[in-house]
Structure formats: structure tokens, C-alpha cells
Amino acid sequence: xxxxxxxxxxxxxxxxxxxxxxxxxxxxxxxxxxxxxxxxxxxxxxxxxxxxxxxxxxxxxxxxxxxxxxxxxxxxxxxxxxxxxxxxxxxxxxxxxxxxxxxxxxxxxxxxxxxxx
Amino acid sequence: xxxxxxxxxxxxxxxxxxxxxxxxxxxxxxxxxxxxxxxxxxxxxxxxxxxxxxxxxxxxxxxxxxxxxxxxxxxxxxxxxxxxxxxxxxxxxxxxxxxxxxxxxxxxxxxxxxxxxxxxxxxxxxxxxxxxxxxxxxxxxxxxxxxxxxxxxxxxxxxxxxxxxxxxxxxxxxxxxxxxxxxxxxxxxxxxxxxxxxxxxxxxxxxxxxxxxxxxxxxxxxxxxxxxxxxxxxxxxxxxxxxxxxxxxxxxxxxxxxxxxxxxxxxxxxxxxxxxxxxxxxxxxxxxxxxxxxxxxxxxxxxxxxxxxxxxxxxxxxxxxxx
Numbered sequence: 001x002x003x004x005x006x007x008x009x010x011x012x013x014x015x016x017x018x019x020x021x022x023x024x025x026x027x028x029x030x031x032x033x034x035x036x037x038x039x040x041x042x043x044x045x046x047x048x049x050x051x052x053x054x055x056x057x058x059x060x061x062x063x064x065x066x067x068x069x070x071x072x073x074x075x076x077x078x079x080x081x082x083x084x085x086x087x088x089x090x091x092x093x094x095x096x097x098x099x100x101x102x103x104x105x106x107x108x109x110x111x112x113x114x115x116x117x
Numbered sequence: 118x119x120x121x122x123x124x125x126x127x128x129x130x131x132x133x134x135x136x137x138x139x140x141x142x143x144x145x146x147x148x149x150x151x152x153x154x155x156x157x158x159x160x161x162x163x164x165x166x167x168x169x170x171x172x173x174x175x176x177x178x179x180x181x182x183x184x185x186x187x188x189x190x191x192x193x194x195x196x197x198x199x200x201x202x203x204x205x206x207x208x209x210x211x212x213x214x215x216x217x218x219x220x221x222x223x224x225x226x227x228x229x230x231x232x233x234x235x236x237x238x239x240x241x242x243x244x245x246x247x248x249x250x251x252x253x254x255x256x257x258x259x260x261x262x263x264x265x266x267x268x269x270x271x272x273x274x275x276x277x278x279x280x281x282x283x284x285x286x287x288x289x290x291x292x293x294x295x296x297x298x299x300x301x302x303x304x305x306x307x308x309x310x311x312x313x314x315x316x317x318x319x320x321x322x323x324x325x326x327x328x329x330x331x332x333x334x335x336x337x338x339x340x341x342x343x344x345x346x347x348x349x350x351x352x353x354x355x356x357x358x359x360x361x362x363x364x365x366x367x368x369x370x371x372x373x374x375x376x377x378x379x380x381x382x383x384x385x386x387x388x389x390x391x392x393x394x395x396x397x398x399x400x401x402x403x404x405x406x407x408x409x410x411x412x413x414x415x416x417x418x419x420x421x422x423x424x425x426x427x428x429x430x431x432x433x434x435x436x437x438x439x440x
Contacts, residue, residue: 002281002429004289029426037292037350045290045352 001030005046013048017056025065025080026087036066036074126195129204132261133191133212137219141184144223148177151230159233173230180226184219191215206268206396207389213265217258224250275411277378278431280439290352291433295424297345298405301384301391309337344392347402349410349424351434356412358402358422365393367402369420374438375413377431382409382423395421410434 001024005016024030036042039057043050057074060066065080097107155173194211204212228246283289313334346361355371384403388394394401401409401421410427412420412434424430 001293001426002289002291002433004283004287006284006287008284008286029429035294037290037348041350042290042292045350045354046288047353048288 001034001036003042003046005048013052014055014059017053018059021056021060021065022087025076025083026085026091030076030080032076032078032081034076035072036076038073128265129208129212130195132265133215134188134195137184137188137191137215140219140223141180141188144227145177145180145184148180148226148230151227151234152177155230155234159229173233176226176230180222183222187215187218187222191219204266204268205386207386209262209265209268210389213258213261216261217254220257221250221254224253275376275378275380275413277376278428278435280436281429281432283436283440288353289433289436290350291430292351293349293424293426293430295347295349295402295404295422297391301404302341302345304391305337305341309334309341312337340392344404347404347422349422349430351430351437353437353440355437356410356420356430356434367400367420367422369412369414371434371437371440373414373416374434375415377410377412377434377438379408379427379431380411380421382406382421384423 001021003017003020005013005020007013009016011019021030021036036057037045039053040050043053046053057066057068060074061068063083065077065083067075067077069075094107097103102110152173157173158170159173159176160170190211194208194215197208225247228250232246281289343360343362343364348359348361350357350359353371354368355374356367356369356377358367360366382388382401382403384391384394384406388401388403391403391405394403397418399419399421402423403409403421404423407423408425408427409421409423410430412431414420
């Protein structure tokens with residue numbers, strides 16, 4: 001799996017890391033049961049603070065993408081694979097909307113209409 | 118096309134099949150003639166606890182049995198990959214083993230019978246001949262190696278990766294895990310069980326004092342565990358492949374990377390099996406067949422590791438090497 005961070009970006013580092021994991025899940029490079037690298041090792045490779053990595057992992061756990069267990073590390077959940085498919089579907093939707101000249105506001109409004117409250 | 122193919126394969130056929138057949142058949146005839154003239158028991162086994170004897174005809178029989186194994190190996194190698202114009206490294210190794218084993222069996226059998234023609238000598242002068250015969254077998258195998266055409270150059274099959282687009286100052290790391298395929302584990306476990314059972318039999322027969330023999334299965338188990346799973350990582354520093362146990366570790370610094378890419382790896386054909394394979398010039402960590410990450414170093418050496426999503430790893434390695 002590929003993690004990338006750009007310290008020059010305005011997006012917080014932990015957010016960039018979480019986005020990397022989401023992207024890898026939607027690309028199919030990460031599957032349910034796969035283990036993410038140990039936080040300390042990943043932090044050393046990217047030359048960032050270990051707490052930044054842990055922050056990203058906790059964020060992904062709260063989203064239901066990761067299972068964090070002491071001694072087992074961070075494991076991708078079955079839920080993550082399903083949401084990966086959803087992300088892929090949303091990407092297709094966005095490309096479709098753009099090709100039809102439908103703006104973000106209209107698309108969100110359409111989505112809200114379809115979603116039963 | 119087919120004629121050039123046949124001509125290229127002729128040396129392999131001679132080394133792996135024709136010479137072994139001639140040597141074994143010839144030696145069997147000689148051994149049978151020699152054995153027919155011997156009525157006393159001959160020494161067939163030389164152990165630390167003394168020599169054991171058997172009727173003379175057991176030697177040609179044993180030669181036939183062991184020779185068949187060598188012939189099966191040689192013929193298998195000679196007829197394998199009929200579509201290829203080149204020899205693989207593994208093919209050459211197996212061919213010279215088949216030849217060396219045939220020569221060894223033939224010479225040993227004839228020699229054992231030849232020095233025990235008369236029943237007078239209580240301890241026949243057999244032992245001095247054995248190192249010469251073993252050395253001769255090895256020498257013939259080495260000579261055959263150089264007579265065979267050079268092994269196929271596999272390096273050209275790599276698809277070189279385009280560097281991953283990284284913004285200036287952007288950092289990236291790619292990690293993957295590669296595990297030994299079930300087939301390889303089965304083969305290794307069977308080998309361990311065989312060695313363990315032989316070790317137990319030897320220990321029982323010789324009443325202990327064979328801890329070296331008993332250590333072998335333990336070493337094999339350690340090898341199985343240390344090579345069953347590897348973590349592969351590419352970051353600013355370059356490539357690192359590390360066993361799940363922490364050892365062995367293989368590292369290639371980014372500045373030593375000439376190019377990286379993806380190649381299809383065939384464990385048996387290309388490397389003759391799984392595990393840590395190849396030569397210092399072309400070294401591979403082989404856990405399964407299929408796609409792998411291939412790295413060409415500046416000094417000309419090549420490193421391969423079988424791993425999923427190798428394209429991403431190769432793209433990142435190319436990018437950090439160019440920085």
C-alpha cells in the first residue's frame with residue numbers, strides 16, 4: 001500500500017495519511033484482513049511524528065475502516081472494502097456529473113433528494 | 118527455426134541424457150560381469166561401526182536403482198521446455214547433477230567390485246578410491262557446465278516503471294507483504310519430515326552421537342519459518358525486504374538503483390524453486406509465481422522479489438532513485 005504526504009499542503013498530515021489509506025482501499029490494493037504497517041515504522045519511513053500516524057489510524061477506526069488491537073496492529077475491516085466500492089461509485093458519479101455540466105451544489109441537492117430522511 | 122532450436126538443445130540432450138545412459142548401461146554390463154565372478158560376500162557399506170557385507174549381485178542392483186533416479190532427472194531436464202531456444206539456470210544445474218550422479222554411481226559400483234575380486238584381503242583397499250571418484254564426478258559436472266551454452270538471460274523481460282509523480286518535498290512509502298505459497302510449504306514440510314525420519318533411523322541404528330544429523334531438521338524448520346513471510350518496503354532510503362522474523366534482511370539504497378520495474382517470475386523454471394534463490398549477480402526472494410519487483414543496480418547486479426502491486430513499488434522506487 002502506498003502512503004504519501006506533502007508537508008507543503010494545507011491539509012493536516014494525519015488527514016493526508018487517512019486519505020492515502022482510503023484511496024488504497026478504493027483502488028483494491030488494501031483488502032479486508034490486510035495489516036497496515038506499524039505506526040512507529042511508518043512514522044520513521046515518512047519522517048513524521050508517531051502520534052500523527054496514530055491519529056490517522058484512530059480516525060480511520062472511528063470511520064469503521066480499521067480495527068485497532070493491541071499487539072495485532074491496524075487491520076482493514078470487511079466494512080472498509082464495501083466503502084471502497086462506494087468511493088469508486090462516487091468517483092464515477094462525479095465524473096458523470098462533470099461531463100453533464102452538473103455542479104457540486106446541484107449534485108448534492110440531487111443526492112439529498114434521493115436519500116430517504 | 119526448428120533446426121536452430123534442435124541444434125541449441127543438442128548439448129543439453131547429450132549432457133543430461135545420452136552420456137548418462139551410455140555410462141550407466143556400460144558400467145552395469147561391466148559390473149554384472151565382475152559380480153558374476155565373485156562368490157564371496159563383498160563390502161558394500163562403510164560405517165563408523167565397521168563395514169557391512171552383502172552378496173556381490175546387490176551392487177549392480179543398487180547401481181541400477183540409483184542410476185534410474187539420475188536418468189529420470191536427466192531425461193526430464195532434456196525434454197522439458199521444448200518450446201524454448203535457451204537453457205535456464207535451473208536446467209543447467211539439474212543437467213550436470215544428472216550427469217555427475219550417473220558417473221559417480223557407475224564408477225563407484227565398478228570400483229567396489231573391481232577391488233574385491235579376490236576373497237583374500239580381509240579389508241579391501243576401497244576407501245582411498247572414494248574421494249577420487251567423488252572428486253571426479255564433481256569435476257565432470259563442472260566441465261559439463263562450461264560445455265553447455267550459457268544460461269538464458271532473464272533480465273530483459275522487465276517492464277521498467279515510470280516514476281511516481283511526487284511534488285517537491287512530498288514523501289511517500291510503499292509497503293507490502295509477500296507470503297510463501299502453499300505448494301512451497303507442502304514441499305518443504307515433506308522434505309523436513311523425510312530428513313527427520315532419516316535422522317531418527319540413523320540415531321537409533323548408531324545408538325546416538327549423531328546430534329549433527331538431528332540438527333538438520335531443526336535447521337530446515339528455522340529456514341521454513343524465516344522464509345515464509347517477508348515485508349517489502351520502499352521509501353526515501355530505497356528498498357528493504359525483511360523476513361517476518363527480522364532476519365534475513367535485504368536492502369538496496371535508493372542511490373544504487375539504476376532502474377526498477379515489474380517482471381513475471383516463474384519459480385521452478387527460472388530459479389529451480391522457492392526461497393532465497395539465484396546467484397550474486399541475479400538474486401531473488403521467491404515466495405510464489407507471478408508478478409514481482411525487479412531492481413537493477415548501478416553495479417549491474419539484479420534483485421527480484423515476488424510481491425503483489427509491484428508496479429506501485431517500482432514506480433515509487435524509480436521516483437526516489439531519481440531524486
